Amino acid sequence: MEENRFNITGVVVGIEDVDIKSPFFKIRTFKIRFSDTDFTGKAVDRIIKFAAYNDEIAMLDHVMLDDVVQVHFYLDGRDVIKDDKVFNFTNLIMKRIDIINSVSRTTQESREALITKEGLVYDNSKEEATIEDLMGIPKTEEVKVTTKSNEFSDLPF
DSSP, X not given: OOTTOEEEEEEEEEEOOOEEEETXXXXXXXXXXXXXXXXXXXXXXXXXXXXXXXXXXXXXXXXXXXXXXXXXXXXXXXXXXXXXXXXXXXXXXXXXXXXXXXXXXXXXXXXXXXXXXXXXXXXXXXXXXXXXXXXXOOOOOOOOOOOOTTTTTTSOO
C-alpha cells in the first residue's frame, strides 16, 4: 500500500549543508519552487522545503540550484508537548530525486557528475560521498610504508 507516497516537479532554489545530529542521524534540507493555482484559479509560485535523511543525502550531491527536479517523497508528522502546549511538526521526507533538466548541465554525463566545491567531478565509479566530503574537509594523503624485500626473509612465516 503506497498511500503516503507523492511526487512533485519544481526548480531547486536552495540546498542546505548536511547537519549531523548524531553518529547515526544526519539531515540535509532543500527547497523547490513550483507553480500552482490558488482557490480563485490564479497562478501562484509556491516554495516548499524537503528533508533528506542519512543514505538519501548522497542523492543531493548531483543536484544544483536551478535544476528542474522531480522529488519523490512521503509525509511525516508528530506532536510534541512542551509547557502544556501541543505543537505539531509536519515534514516532507525525500526518498528519491530525479534531475529532469538543468540549465547549467545539458548532458546526461554532466547531470550525473558529482558536485564539489572545486566544480563538477566526472566519475563513473559512483563512489558514495563521505561525511568529510559533504562537510568540505580536505582529504589527507595516505602514507605508504615500504620495507626492503629481504628485511624479513629470516622469519619462519
